[in-house]
Amino acid sequence: MEAVTVDLPPYxxxxxxxxxxxxxxxxxxxxxxxxxxxxxxxxxxGGVLGGLADLAVTATLQARNLVGPDGAPFATLNTTIEYLRxxxxxxTYARATIIRSGRRLACIKAEIWQDDPASPCAIAIVNCxxx
Amino acid sequence: MLNDGFAAEGFNxxxxxxxxxxFSHNAVIGQRYRTHxxxxxxxxxxxxxxxxxxxxxxxxxxxxxxxxxDCAAGAAIWFSRKAVLxxxxxDLRVDFLRPVWEGSGIVGRGxxxxxAGSTAWVEAIGYEDDPADPACRAYxxxxxxxxxxxxxx
Numbered sequence: 001m002e003a004v005t006v007d008l009p010p011y012x013x014x015x016x017x018x019x020x021x022x023x024x025x026x027x028x029x030x031x032x033x034x035x036x037x038x039x040x041x042x043x044x045x046g047g048v049l050g051g052l053a054d055l056a057v058t059a060t061l062q063a064r065n066l067v068g069p070d071g072a073p074f075a076t077l078n079t080t081i082e083y084l085r086x087x088x089x090x091x092t093y094a095r096a097t098i099i100r101s102g103r104r105l106a107c108i109k110a111e112i113w114q115d116d117p118a119s120p121c122a123i124a125i126v127n128c129x130x131x
Numbered sequence: 132m133l134n135d136g137f138a139a140e141g142f143n144x145x146x147x148x149x150x151x152x153x154f155s156h157n158a159v160i161g162q163r164y165r166t167h168x169x170x171x172x173x174x175x176x177x178x179x180x181x182x183x184x185x186x187x188x189x190x191x192x193x194x195x196x197x198x199x200x201d202c203a204a205g206a207a208i209w210f211s212r213k214a215v216l217x218x219x220x221x222d223l224r225v226d227f228l229r230p231v232w233e234g235s236g237i238v239g240r241g242x243x244x245x246x247a248g249s250t251a252w253v254e255a256i257g258y259e260d261d262p263a264d265p266a267c268r269a270y271x272x273x274x275x276x277x278x279x280x281x282x283x284x
């Protein structure tokens with residue numbers, strides 16, 4: 001169910017992140033492990049996991065066409081990332097779920113996982129408002 | 132063996148920069164050591180089209196900003212421990228106060244504000260020209276591990 005075209009930023013291409021598939025109307029981002037995304041040797045860089053959460057939020061804002069009263073697209077105000085386990089050398093997925101969206105504020109949860117969606121390696125809570 | 136910059140005779144900026152710029156995602160985003168004071172350490176990344184938020188340019192993407200602030204904060208802990216010892220980020224909150232517009236890179240200044248046992252608390256700001264006018268800021272918690280430095284001088 002691909003509702004709209006989603007434009008990921010050039011940064012997504014830099015790390016090799018693309019939309020892997022759609023799930024319940026939400027785009028799921030994926031990236032393979034490589035030295036380009038590593039921090040401590042053999043694990044994902046914390047910034048990349050945060051970046052994946054941000055890409056999932058960006059894609060979801062577009063897919064759900066969240067805009068303010070005057071049509072301005074929503075933009076990210078802040079993000080809080082919890083690192084739950086190390087991101088290992090395997091394909092990694094990210095999706096974002098809208099927790100609450102109003103006219104002036106949206107709260108979105110992003111989940112990052114590897115082999116098991118039920119055991120995320122990171123989660124993020126992201127607040128957005130019309131730019 | 133890489134020199135991580137923390138040789139016995141003191142902090143070696145060129146060695147630390149080579150360690151940071153030599154590999155990993157930090158190298159991919161062009162991150163470099165900039166400078167330090169007794170209680171903070173600065174890294175920086177350039178503005179590049181492939182780090183932009185949109186294909187048309189405009190502003191720096193949030194992903195590289197998160198990576199910069201995470202690394203600046205983590206490096207501040209290494210700086211305060213005087214060694215590149217193993218550690219992991221437990222959590223990181225980033226406030227995006229305003230865009231970092233095209234044409235300007237960004238400096239990330241990390242500060243380790245507190246250490247208790249195996250936990251460290253950090254703060255970081257990101258700015259273009261004036262640290263009193265940050266574009267973004269972060270607060271983080273890190274778990275510290277004992278052991279040999281990951282790279283020895």
